[in-house]
Amino acid sequence: MALPARSLYNFFIILTAITLKLLLMAKNITQHWNADFLNKSPIFSDLKLLLQDVNWADWPGCSGLMALLKSPITLASGLTLDMKPQDDSLPFPEMGYEERVFKTGIISTREQSWHDLFNAFIWILFPQTKIFLNQLHMQELHKQLGKKRTPTRDAITHLDESGIIIASTDTQLLQSLKNHQWQQAFVKNRSCWLPGDQQNTGAFVFGHGMYEKAFKPFIGFTGKAYCLTVPDDFFSLSKIEQYKALDVLLRDDIKKHNRLADSRSLSPLPILGVPGWYSANSNPEFYNNKDYFRPKHVKKISNADK
Numbered sequence: 001m002a003l004p005a006r007s008l009y010n011f012f013i014i015l016t017a018i019t020l021k022l023l024l025m026a027k028n029i030t031q032h033w034n035a036d037f038l039n040k041s042p043i044f045s046d047l048k049l050l051l052q053d054v055n056w057a058d059w060p061g062c063s064g065l066m067a068l069l070k071s072p073i074t075l076a077s078g079l080t081l082d083m084k085p086q087d088d089s090l091p092f093p094e095m096g097y098e099e100r101v102f103k104t105g106i107i108s109t110r111e112q113s114w115h116d117l118f119n120a121f122i123w124i125l126f127p128q129t130k131i132f133l134n135q136l137h138m139q140e141l142h143k144q145l146g147k148k149r150t151p152t153r154d155a156i157t158h159l160d161e162s163g164i165i166i167a168s169t170d171t172q173l174l175q176s177l178k179n180h181q182w183q184q185a186f187v188k189n190r191s192c193w194l195p196g197d198q199q200n201t202g203a204f205v206f207g208h209g210m211y212e213k214a215f216k217p218f219i220g221f222t223g224k225a226y227c228l229t230v231p232d233d234f235f236s237l238s239k240i241e242q243y244k245a246l247d248v249l250l251r252d253d254i255k256k257h258n259r260l261a262d263s264r265s266l267s268p269l270p271i272l273g274v275p276g277w278y279s280a281n282s283n284p285e286f287y288n289n290k291d292y293f294r295p296k297h298v299k300k301i302s303n304a305d306k
Helices: 005-027 061-066 097-104 114-125 127-144 151-162 171-178 182-188 208-213 239-257 284-288
Strands: 082-085 106-109 163-168 201-205 222-229 266-270
Touching: 061 082, 061 114, 097 106, 097 127, 106 114, 114 127, 114 208, 127 151, 127 239, 151 163, 151 208, 151 222, 151 266, 163 171, 163 239, 163 266, 171 182, 171 222, 171 266, 182 284, 201 208, 201 239, 222 239
Parallel strands: 082 106, 163 222
Antiparallel strands: 163 201, 222 266
16 A cells, blocks of 8 residues: 655655765764774774784775785685775776676775775685675676666675674574564573673674774664574684684575575664673663664555455
8 A cells, every 4th residue: 555645755854864864974984094993882892803913003004904814815716815905006997896806806995994994804804705795796797787786786785784693502582683572682681692601692793884883883873683593612712713613604604595695684783782882781771762672563464465
């Protein structure tokens, strides 16, 4: 049934307001270097492990980022990954980003951009998954043939920009997240998320756009949850070993189950609700904001659909 004109008008007004707010948030993220960025939010805490041996006084540039690699990354094409500045010196300027990565091994990188810096970090932390997603992009580009983007490419982009991997040994907790049962997932099971003997669930940033937004967290900050069941001993591993294991588990799960055929495997995740990621969520009343912690929309079945 079509919505009344007034309702449509109100919907687009709200949508426009939200879009403008997000654009303003993006513009407010300065591109000046901040050596203290790891302390801006608990969301950055895992990056401290990656960067524990560096002390950058300025943007690291492509050479500084490549120096973080413990060993070369070999792409699906057999080429070795490299990062080059996205400027007039960039080789193969006629190629798009994904094509350039696949065919030449080059990741074009704006050297004074937080967005591209965080993208580089994700390549280093999740190399196997990023390699597979690049390969998948190329497969879909051949199907696309200049037409509208395929559902798979849209799903890859959602994961690549906004994805949060929720790794858990508790399938019921994962299901409660998918069902938007926020009290059950975040409040009643709070200890399951926090480091300690009871931890069986963890949130891992995959979408590099989420790190960028974490500079200035706001109520409404939302990502895309990719829920993944992990082995019982997963949380007994060190954090670095967890990332290595998760990278392989995530790649294999996407590949084996075709999880990114469309976006249905991704569900909304109120980022500031993740225990340990925002100080205010230590108070259970924080989760009472139903404008942020929204119940799952249930599609009504009309008589025509019965």
